[in-house]
Amino acid sequence: MVMSSENLVIYFISGIVLVGAGILVSHFFAPSSENLQKSETFECGIPTRGTSWFQFKVGYYLFAILFLIFEVEVVFLFPWAVVMKESGTSAFIEIFIFLFILGGGLLYAWKKNALRWE
Numbered sequence: 001m002v003m004s005s006e007n008l009v010i011y012f013i014s015g016i017v018l019v020g021a022g023i024l025v026s027h028f029f030a031p032s033s034e035n036l037q038k039s040e041t042f043e044c045g046i047p048t049r050g051t052s053w054f055q056f057k058v059g060y061y062l063f064a065i066l067f068l069i070f071e072v073e074v075v076f077l078f079p080w081a082v083v084m085k086e087s088g089t090s091a092f093i094e095i096f097i098f099l100f101i102l103g104g105g106l107l108y109a110w111k112k113n114a115l116r117w118e
Helices: 005-029 058-082 089-111
Strands: none
Touching (some): 058 089
16 A cells, blocks of 8 residues: 555644644643642652762663563563464464574674673
């Protein structure tokens, strides 16, 4: 199916309108209460000492993203394992291709020392 530029503009505008409408509806109809306690920073119930604005190493974020990626990929393996007998040989080959690509990503992250916690 070839999409014309008019359809693309219509989809883009309708997406903006729908997102804007959702934001407006939630702004007007969501319950809200403003008080001092709600605007305080919550961290285990203990007030912070000093400034709480400091930079984390990018390694923490990278480690978390890698964990989430591989965790989500493992979730994709569960439905396959449930229906493996009914799927046949083609699904078995496809899951090995999937695991090969996933293992390649893990090997790449390992070689780049993204998994080293320092």
